[in-house]
Amino acid sequence: MTKYQVFTANAFTDKQFCGNPAAVVLAPDDSPLSESQLLQIAAELNLSETAFIVPKNASGPNAFQEASQFGLRWFTPTTEVSLCGHATLATSFVVLEKLDNKSTELSFDTLSGKLVVRRGQDGRLDMTLPINPPRPVAITEDIKLLVTSIYGEFRDSVEVELSPTLNYLVVHDPSTTRDDVASSVPRFSREAYTAGERLNLIAILVTAKGTDKDFHSRVFGPWVGALEDPVCGSAHTVLAPFWQSRLEKRSFSATQVSKRHGDLKVDIISGTHIRISGRAVAVLEGMLTV
The missing domain is CATH 3.10.310.10 (Diaminopimelate Epimerase; Chain A, domain 1)
Structure with missing residues (x-):
C-alpha cells in the first residue's frame, strides 16, 4: 500500500466553506497512479474536480517544495476533463502556501497545454489559461x-x-x-x-x-x-x-x-489567452492510502 498526501482547498474565496472545493493529490513520479486508480480516487473524494500533480523538474523527498514545473490532470467523479480553472488555482495555492514552495511562477503540463500561475497582488494567484470564445x-x-x-x-x-x-x-x-x-x-x-x-x-x-x-x-x-x-x-x-x-x-x-x-x-x-485571478483557502489535509 502507498500513501499519498491529499488536500482540499476552496478556490475563488478567502473564506472556509465558500468558493469551489477541489481535492489536490500529490503523486510523486516514483509512485505513479494508474488510470483506474485516478478515477477511483476522484469518485471516492466526490468533489466536482480532483487534481493530481507530479513534479517535473525536481525529484526526491522535497520535490514538491523545489519544483516549478508539474504535470497536472483533473478528474470529476466520473471522467477526466480537459480544463479546470478552480482546481488549478487550488493546486497552486497548496504548492505555494501549504507546501511552502518558494517559486514565483508555476507551470503545469495539461490536456489544454502549458498553464502558468503566478503570485499576484493582495494574496491573489494569477492563472493564464487559453481563451475559448463561444x-x-x-x-x-x-x-x-x-x-x-x-x-x-x-x-x-x-x-x-x-x-x-x-x-x-x-x-x-x-x-x-x-x-x-x-x-x-x-x-x-x-x-x-x-x-x-x-x-x-x-x-x-x-x-x-x-x-x-x-x-x-x-x-x-x-x-x-x-x-x-x-x-x-x-x-x-x-x-x-x-x-x-x-x-x-x-x-x-x-x-x-x-x-x-x-x-x-x-x-x-491576448487573442489566445486570458488571466483569471482569485484567492484560495485550505480546509483539509490528510493521507490517502492506495
Missing part, C-alpha cells in the same frame, strides 16, 4: 429543451452560444438579473439530458449582466456528474469573450452566484 448556434429543438430546463420555458429573447473547444453552452436572456440567475432551479428532464448528450455538452453556463459586478453566472454540468459547479474558472474563459463585445471591455469583475459564491477578476490579455 459562437452563436441555431435554435434547434434540442436547444429549446435545454433552455426550458433552465428557465422553465423557452424564450424567444434568449441568446445561445457554444464554445466548440470546451463544449460549454452559454445561455443568456437579456431581461434576467443577478437575482434571477441566483434563484434559478434548473430541471433537466431525461429528454433534455439526452439533448445535451447529442450536443456533446460538458456544461451549461447561465449568465446575466451585473450591477456591482460586470457579470454573474452559474454553471451546470450533469453530463460530467456534477449538477452544479459552484465556481468554475474554465467557464470564465468562455464568459469573458462572450461579454467582451456586449460590455465593450477586456477586464471584468465577475461573481458566480451559486450558494457557495465566488469572486473572480478576469482579463483578456
Whole structure:
C-alpha cells in the first residue's frame, strides 16, 4: 500500500466553506497512479474536480517544495476533463502556501497545454489559461429543451452560444438579473439530458449582466456528474469573450452566484489567452492510502 498526501482547498474565496472545493493529490513520479486508480480516487473524494500533480523538474523527498514545473490532470467523479480553472488555482495555492514552495511562477503540463500561475497582488494567484470564445448556434429543438430546463420555458429573447473547444453552452436572456440567475432551479428532464448528450455538452453556463459586478453566472454540468459547479474558472474563459463585445471591455469583475459564491477578476490579455485571478483557502489535509 502507498500513501499519498491529499488536500482540499476552496478556490475563488478567502473564506472556509465558500468558493469551489477541489481535492489536490500529490503523486510523486516514483509512485505513479494508474488510470483506474485516478478515477477511483476522484469518485471516492466526490468533489466536482480532483487534481493530481507530479513534479517535473525536481525529484526526491522535497520535490514538491523545489519544483516549478508539474504535470497536472483533473478528474470529476466520473471522467477526466480537459480544463479546470478552480482546481488549478487550488493546486497552486497548496504548492505555494501549504507546501511552502518558494517559486514565483508555476507551470503545469495539461490536456489544454502549458498553464502558468503566478503570485499576484493582495494574496491573489494569477492563472493564464487559453481563451475559448463561444459562437452563436441555431435554435434547434434540442436547444429549446435545454433552455426550458433552465428557465422553465423557452424564450424567444434568449441568446445561445457554444464554445466548440470546451463544449460549454452559454445561455443568456437579456431581461434576467443577478437575482434571477441566483434563484434559478434548473430541471433537466431525461429528454433534455439526452439533448445535451447529442450536443456533446460538458456544461451549461447561465449568465446575466451585473450591477456591482460586470457579470454573474452559474454553471451546470450533469453530463460530467456534477449538477452544479459552484465556481468554475474554465467557464470564465468562455464568459469573458462572450461579454467582451456586449460590455465593450477586456477586464471584468465577475461573481458566480451559486450558494457557495465566488469572486473572480478576469482579463483578456491576448487573442489566445486570458488571466483569471482569485484567492484560495485550505480546509483539509490528510493521507490517502492506495
